[in-house]
Amino acid sequence: MYTPLHGGMLELYRRLDALFAGWAGECGAEEYLFPAYLPAQALARLNYFESFPHLATFPVALDSDPSNLRQFAAGNASLEDGTLRLARLAPAREVLTPAACYHFYHTLQGLRASAPLHLTTRATCFRREAHYVPMERQWSFSMREIVCIGTAAEVKDFLERMQRKAAAFLERIKLPVRWQAATDPFFDPSRSARYLAQRLDPVKTEMVLNGRLAIGSVNFHRSYFGEAFDLQRDGAPASSGCIAFGLERWVQAVCSAYGAQPGDWPLP
Amino acid sequence: MIRQQLRDWIVAQGRVARGDLEDDTPLLEDRLITSLQVVELILFLEALRGRPIDATRLVPGCFRDIDTIARNFLEL
Numbered sequence: 001m002y003t004p005l006h007g008g009m010l011e012l013y014r015r016l017d018a019l020f021a022g023w024a025g026e027c028g029a030e031e032y033l034f035p036a037y038l039p040a041q042a043l044a045r046l047n048y049f050e051s052f053p054h055l056a057t058f059p060v061a062l063d064s065d066p067s068n069l070r071q072f073a074a075g076n077a078s079l080e081d082g083t084l085r086l087a088r089l090a091p092a093r094e095v096l097t098p099a100a101c102y103h104f105y106h107t108l109q110g111l112r113a114s115a116p117l118h119l120t121t122r123a124t125c126f127r128r129e130a131h132y133v134p135m136e137r138q139w140s141f142s143m144r145e146i147v148c149i150g151t152a153a154e155v156k157d158f159l160e161r162m163q164r165k166a167a168a169f170l171e172r173i174k175l176p177v178r179w180q181a182a183t184d185p186f187f188d189p190s191r192s193a194r195y196l197a198q199r200l201d202p203v204k205t206e207m208v209l210n211g212r213l214a215i216g217s218v219n220f221h222r223s224y225f226g227e228a229f230d231l232q233r234d235g236a237p238a239s240s241g242c243i244a245f246g247l248e249r250w251v252q253a254v255c256s257a258y259g260a261q262p263g264d265w266p267l268p
Numbered sequence: 269m270i271r272q273q274l275r276d277w278i279v280a281q282g283r284v285a286r287g288d289l290e291d292d293t294p295l296l297e298d299r300l301i302t303s304l305q306v307v308e309l310i311l312f313l314e315a316l317r318g319r320p321i322d323a324t325r326l327v328p329g330c331f332r333d334i335d336t337i338a339r340n341f342l343e344l
Contacts, residue, residue, distance in 0.1 A: 047304075181328075190324075197303030201296035202328050223299050 003134040008260045009251055015267050016250045017122055017144050023165055024120035024146040032121045034103040037094040042106040045228045051194055054187045057096045057126040063088040096126035100145040101242045105225040113233045116150030135252040136213060142247040147240065150233050155220065155241040162243040163218050173266045175209060175253055182206040215249040270316055270342050274334060277312050281305055291334040313341050
């Protein structure tokens with residue numbers, strides 16, 4: 001199931017994304033465009049499959065052996081219950097992007113930076129949800145991220161500036177958002193060391209709309225990605241941090257507050 | 269001395285030199301203890317103090333540095 005964006009909603013999506021991309025431009029962030037997937041090996045370095053197996057989504061293809069393809073073709077002429085009967089699959093080596101910024105750490109592996117790096121991208125992200133709610137809980141959604149890689153002080157300064165900017169904007173457009181400390185949605189949190197560590201040392205602050213829905217977040221990764229991907233800033237493992245915006249949720253938030261008429265939106 | 273044993277354990281994790289570790293050096297914040305080592309730290313503290321620690325009742329900042337850990341968990 002999915003809901004396409006078109007008309008005014010699509011215009012709102014583009015204007016919100018342009019606004020956030022503009023904030024990225026003010027930091028001198030370089031824009032990247034990534035494919036829909038990244039190597040599973042890159043995520044394995046982050047213990048992603050142990051921490052978030054319930055969210056992971058994979059691009060898979062059939063084993064290209066002709067008899068395997070014939071078996072598949074014959075078994076799926078009409079899908080009465082909507083379910084494919086998959087034949088033998090080729091080995092899966094990729095994962096559909098679960099968070100936009102992972103691409104940067106993987107792409108910049110081995111980085112030796114002598115100044116802080118600012119980066120931005122918008123990616124279609126995939127997280128398996130237990131149920132579907134249009135614009136709120138979608139298997140595929142859009143995320144705009146602005147990322148800083150540098151020393152801990154540089155990243156903290158960047159995150160504070162970004163949070164102030166986002167907070168000022170939210171205040172100006174009067175969306176009922178509160179900033180709340182949060183943890184990532186770990187699988188089986190009571191058995192997860194990383195969940196416990198995030199609880200003891202909060203590194204994630206969410207923009208929570210109406211007390212129930214996160215429309216964005218500010219994340220300080222410390223040197224976690226720097227160590228995992230050998231990113232260095234002046235000879236030491238780099239710190240990183242990002243601000244992330246869930247664009248469909250933002251569209252929904254602005255529409256709920258101001259309606260579907262473009263002239264009513266309090267946007268630049 | 270119990271505080272020295274804690275200091276030795278942290279140095280043994282291999283992420284800080286003994287000379288760089290003060291009693292107020294941030295442990296999680298500076299990643300001297302990684303998230304995966306937190307559980308081992310809890311087990312070590314339980315052994316040191318001879319009593320269990322209820323992980324569900326731990327609060328942010330309770331493992332901030334050696335001073336904080338000593339105050340929260342090792343002063344019997």
